[in-house]
Amino acid sequence: MITALDHVQLAAPEGSEALLRSFYVDVLGMTEIPKPPVLAARGGCWFGADGVQLHLGVERDFRPARKAHPGLRVRDIEAFAERLVARGAEVVWDDNLPGHRRFYSTDPVGNRLEFLEPAATRKPV
Template sequence: MLVTLDHVQLTAPAGCGPLMRTFYADLLGIREVAGPPVLAVRGGCWFTGEDGGGQLHLGIDTPYHPGTRAHPGLQVWDIDGLADRLRSHGAPVVWDDRLPGRRRFYSLDPVGNRLEFLGPAD
């Protein structure tokens, strides 16, 4: 029986740690956490939401292919502010109004992984 979602893993190419930290930690405001030493030696980054709940892991994949359909859904407080912030940094923002009771848009991280951002309906 499922208790809760522990983490979602996306992949990234080798050597992109600084770029991914800038995007996820600085731009999105997701707190970076230390990965387990036995896994951290492989590279990658680990992030967690402000509630300390589920994590987003970025693992190194060679050869690298971005996730263009599979994606995490990330709940945010200020969805319009985040959309503006992403656009101002050159990230795409594609709104989708097909989910009743929620506002959402899709974007891409710097290496092409698809991300869904969700906020409450107005």
């Protein structure tokens, strides 16, 4: 009986934690979540925002997820996209999901990320 999605884990290469922190905290505006000591010894980082958690775990033979991705809901998607672009992230808009505005970006190690906002929550223009 599933009640919620606890977190999504993405992979990252060894030694990429500083890059990940810079992107997920400074660019996306998430907060780093301290990992339990036994898990922290493995490397990687955890991040959260408004009940959403992304865990980035070290994978020795790392390959970025180019198709698989988390879909992250945002408020004021246009302003959020501008924030990413202003901080050097690529934003690729996609209008193929009816009832939503959405775009894709990648984290600094190449993992695909989707950001979306249902049309009903958008402010009138």
